[in-house]
Amino acid sequence: MNTLDSEGMELAAALQEHAPRAPGMEPHLHAAITQTATALGSLLRARLVLSAARSHELPEAVALPLACAVEYFHAASLILDDLPCMDDATVRRGQACVHRVHGDATAILAALAFINRAHVLIGLAYAAHAPAVRVRTALLLDDTLGLAGLVGGQARDLRFGEGATDRREIAVIAAGKTGALFKLALILPALAVEPSAAEFRLLKALAVYWGQWFQACDDMKDVIGTLMNAGKDTGRDQALSRPNLVNALGPGAAQRRIDRLERQLARTSRNLQALGARWNYLAEFHAAITGRARARAA
Template sequence: MDFLSIRQRLSQALIDLAPRDRSGDPGLNAAILRATSNPGGLVRAALAYESSLERGLGETEAEAIACGIEYFHLASLILDDLPCMDDASTRRGRPCLHREHGEGAAILVSLTLISRAYTLLGAATAGLPERDRLACQTLIDQALGARGLAGGQAADLSHSAGIRNARDTARIALRKTGGLFILALLLPAIAGGATSRERSALRAIAVYWSLAYQALDDARDLVSSDAASGKSTGRDRLLGRPNLALVLGLPAARLRALRLAGLAERRIAGLAASGLGWSFLAEFQRVRFRPSGAGAQAA
């Protein structure tokens, strides 16, 4: 299935599986619909979907896993845009959710999306052996909690102008961005009975991709306009947030992204050469993630 078809399928699924309540508050329902009907690149969702099919999961399970992970991502973006965070005005080419529906509604939408995501992923992994089911639960906690996305966001907020080295900046980036890429590759792998060798390679690929994406996103924040990127730009410099392009300079940040993409390519080739499968990852990187110019397609 080509990416356009996958994107169309998942775009509709995000609306169909959204946590709306027909008899509930109309304002909240409207905000949920608004949030779920304006998808971005859906790279994490598409990655989870294709990974699930690669491991032999059914269409229903693949769709549930993909939407669950995308709901986590969407909730994080809605919260990240709030005045107490990045105070952004634009996201995906439209006013941020809190600008249209209010801060309270935006927070509630995020909570409902997170709740629905846990429900979808829990249902998709309910039939697994206990060891694998617990491994999936641990993976989700690590991706989203204090060791992952939430912890990375906290470090981002408290960073101010203190960090001026690439290593610490990359560590924060990995916690903010890496968790959902790791989840998109590893949760389907665990659910599909992948070997420990596969899991190790997939984790490395997810780390390389997330760091490459963040380096390019940092560059975009410095040089792109709101209209071109579809979101508020210039926030890192203004708010004193960690930004690899600010630390290294634009050419070095882009070069690092290309090097990381090359490392991912080697890991992908190693999986294919060893007969473990996952050949779709090479095409995934080439078409939807390969860094070029000012950024990748993982928005």
């Protein structure tokens, strides 16, 4: 179980507060939702949203629900990813997967409940904003969660091996499965302050680099990690013939790729900060997550 800092505890409380629940709801579904809302990971995406929202001076009544919404999308994707028809995983975040405890059907319904709740939270957060901002929010959700993002990436992941299996295809899948949620976490809170074309371009580039970096680190963990330090099944990519940069390139080349992505992230972050102080939070956030990644690898 993770030891949470003050921000983590704040997010944990908000994730409980905003979780999808209703009086008299079916008890197995309630239990599956409770398990998901309390089995916390690093809260990386939620922390990114919260840092961005506070940097952009959004009210706390907006910042925390937005952070919860992105984390709910992420949690739902993990529930679905672990199903027997997907990765057939047994352990997630140090405990039995939701479908292993509550059954496949209940797990799917729990994922749908979190997705629905996330859409509601985002809609309420931006209800008072200009129509143009609400339209851009809707388009961002479609871009990051739909066929161009999470859904499309997972579909390609499932069929990996039937077509190209080179580094480019692995990168395309990573952009959908992992990069899309980083793009959502970066851009969703920024829409409220209507970034310039230059800022928007750099935000999208940063999301790509972060997604590729995080997925490469996760691939490394799948290859050389253990159940204890990963908190989930390892060795699954090779067993299921799924895309994995380390399996494709070897650990040495994959590590050089990770190092290069870190340099690209730092450069893009500096370029954004040069456009305004409201992007200063990015450098601190990047230093924190790369530090955690190195600590886990040590």
